[in-house]
Amino acid sequence: MARDTSDLVFCALGGIGEIGMNMALYGYGPANKRQWLMVDCGVSFADDNLPGVDLVMPDTRFIEAQRKNLTGIVITHAHEDHFGALIHLWPKLQVPVYATKFTAALLEAKRLHDPDAPKIDLRIIPSQARFTLGQFDIELINVAHSIPESNALAIRTPAGMVVHTGDWKIDETPVIPPTTDAARLKALGDEGVLALVCDSTNAIRDGRSPSERDVAKNLAEIIGARKGRVAVTTFASNVGRIRSIAEAAMANDRSVVIVGRAMERVCQVARECGLLDGIPDFLSPESYGFLPREKVVAVLTGSQGEPRAALARIARGEHPEVTLAKGDTVIFSSRTIPGNEKAVGNIINGLVRQGAEIVTDRNQLVHVSGHPRRGELTDMYHWTRPKIAIPVHGEAWHLAEHAELARSLGVPEVVAAGDGQIIALREGDTKVVDEAPTGRICLDGDVLINASEETIPQRRRLSWSGAVSVALALSEKGEIVNEPDVKFSGLPVRVGDGRLMDDVIADAALLVIDSLPKPKRRDPDAVELAVERAVRSAVNAVWGKKPVCHVIVLVV
Ligand SMILES: [Zn+2]
Numbered sequence: 190m191a192r193d194t195s196d197l198v199f200c201a202l203g204g205i206g207e208i209g210m211n212m213a214l215y216g217y218g219p220a221n222k223r224q225w226l227m228v229d230c231g232v233s234f235a236d237d238n239l240p241g242v243d244l245v246m247p248d249t250r251f252i253e254a255q256r257k258n259l260t261g262i263v264i265t266h267a268h269e270d271h272f273g274a275l276i277h278l279w280p281k282l283q284v285p286v287y288a289t290k291f292t293a294a295l296l297e298a299k300r301l302h303d304p305d306a307p308k309i310d311l312r313i314i315p316s317q318a319r320f321t322l323g324q325f326d327i328e329l330i331n332v333a334h335s336i337p338e339s340n341a342l343a344i345r346t347p348a349g350m351v352v353h354t355g356d357w358k359i360d361e362t363p364v365i366p367p368t369t370d371a372a373r374l375k376a377l378g379d380e381g382v383l384a385l386v387c388d389s390t391n392a393i394r395d396g397r398s399p400s401e402r403d404v405a406k407n408l409a410e411i412i413g414a415r416k417g418r419v420a421v422t423t424f425a426s427n428v429g430r431i432r433s434i435a436e437a438a439m440a441n442d443r444s445v446v447i448v449g450r451a452m453e454r455v456c457q458v459a460r461e462c463g464l465l466d467g468i469p470d471f472l473s474p475e476s477y478g479f480l481p482r483e484k485v486v487a488v489l490t491g492s493q494g495e496p497r498a499a500l501a502r503i504a505r506g507e508h509p510e511v512t513l514a515k516g517d518t519v520i521f522s523s524r525t526i527p528g529n530e531k532a533v534g535n536i537i538n539g540l541v542r543q544g545a546e547i548v549t550d551r552n553q554l555v556h557v558s559g560h561p562r563r564g565e566l567t568d569m570y571h572w573t574r575p576k577i578a579i580p581v582h583g584e585a586w587h588l589a590e591h592a593e594l595a596r597s598l599g600v601p602e603v604v605a606a607g608d609g610q611i612i613a614l615r616e617g618d619t620k621v622v623d624e625a626p627t628g629r630i631c632l633d634g635d636v637l638i639n640a641s642e643e644t645i646p647q648r649r650r651l652s653w654s655g656a657v658s659v660a661l662a663l664s665e666k667g668e669i670v671n672e673p674d675v676k677f678s679g680l681p682v683r684v685g686d687g688r689l690m691d692d693v694i695a696d697a698a699l700l701v702i703d704s705l706p707k708p709k710r711r712d713p714d715a716v717e718l719a720v721e722r723a724v725r726s727a728v729n730a731v732w733g734k735k736p737v738c739h740v741i742v743l744v745v
């Protein structure tokens with residue numbers, strides 16, 4: 190009988206080495222005939238390195254080529270870094286997507302908001318569901334996190350079981366249940382866990398996260414002590430936090446006004462799913478101005494300094510309905526994501542100038558993370574007792590600290606995986622067996638482009654040193670018919686010695702054409718190339734930067 194060469198393999202197309210664009214693949218079967226399962230399909234937000242780009246997502250060409258063997262996509266929870274790419278990438282994959290009710294409802298709400306969004310084959314599964322996709326037997330396990338209905342997955346195959354934690358923390362007293370299902374995770378440990386693929390976000394932090402309930406208590410105290418208006422900004426998806434704010438408002442006889450479209454959308458979905466039962470209806474921004482100052486709590490989008498969100502517009506005094514004044518309070522019930530500090534700082538300064546008092550998580554417990562610190566990670570390892578640990582969902586530092594912790598807890602094999610590595614999970618012999626192509630796809634306007642294409646580097650160069658266009662008319666003999674026509678963007682008009690940049694460019698063009706031998710002058714391509722080089726170098730000589738240069742030669 191032939192030896193069964195079926196392996197269980199793990200391959201991340203995104204989400205290792207960064208916090209964002211999570212996309213994991215599990216494969217089972219012989220190397221040439223694997224079945225695949227995708228877990229999560231997330232985005233990252235672009236930074237200054239990708240000018241003009243909003244969203245970044247994993248390059249899926251590896252799994253697109255294997256689409257026939259892709260059994261489905263399971264979404265662990267409705268954070269953008271786990272499901273935000275579905276609308277953009279699903280048309281390339283076109284396999285069923287499995288999600289629980291709240292996640293599915295948020296996806297549907299997002300889809301309706303976007304006229305170009307595809308109709309996704311979405312299958313709603315109950316919490317704690319157990320179902321099979323091809324050779325994969327999948328079980329959802331409740332975990333606490335900063336959004337409702339977060340799930341860890343137990344993925345069973347004939348080659349063993351993987352526990353894929355998704356994003357999680359331990360919270361014995363969450364505002365919206367359930368808690369992390371320790372009993373189930375222990376039972377999986379008893380059954381035998383081959384590999385644990387686990388959240389590393391807070392692996393550099395000792396101890397345990399405080400509970401959402403502690404934040405709720407503090408918010409109620411702070412709001413209770415204020416006389417003026419209170420505005421609270423938080424992540425729109427944190428329904429538990431919104432519920433805490435609403436409960437605090439209720440206890441202090443204040444009405445809740447929701448400001449910002451993303452927040453309105455999540456609140457509507459949360460109500461439909463029963464997550465805001467017992468909370469009075471929220472008011473729309475139009476009511477804000479009519480409420481007595483001591484009777485209102487505004488819940489706002491824009492905690493990360495997003496310039497078009499409600500909070501930024503209020504800070505600039507540009508919001509049509511919501512204003513703040515001396516005696517009012519703004520609570521940042523959020524953490525500033527690294528990279529957003531400056532934008533958030535600008536907003537705080539604007540609010541302080543308007544007289545508002547600011548409360549942040551620097552001086553009060555008004556926010557907790559939804560990710561496990563080292564104490565919680567330790568519990569997860571004790572519960573599941575995996576043979577193999579694969580830290581994911583973290584930057585290099587988080588992953589390294591997580592790996593070190595797993596080793597110190599006695600996990601026999603700890604794998605420092607990278608995006609694209611196809612890792613065979615074999616007890617005692619776990620190794621990289623192949624490599625999948627990976628990369629980053631950018632949503633640039635309405636078009637998906639590959640980050641490695643020339644477009645983005647070109648745009649970076651344009652933002653640094655501008656662009657010059659030179660149009661020339663030559664006769665068939667190669668004689669200049671007209672003065673060169675010069676246009677430029679983003680260059681200084683005059684250079685240090687007082688000359689006009691226009692003249693510097695035109696002179697350089699004329700001089701180089703003069704110097705070309707006759708036969709070359711009759712070749713428009715050769716002239717274009719020579720003029721481009723000469724202009725770039727002449728501009729560099731007077732300015733110290735080389736612009737992008739376009740030369741068009743017309744033969745008349
Ligand atoms: Zn995440």
Ligand SMILES: [Zn+2]
Binds near residue numbers: 266271
């Ligand atoms: Zn999350």
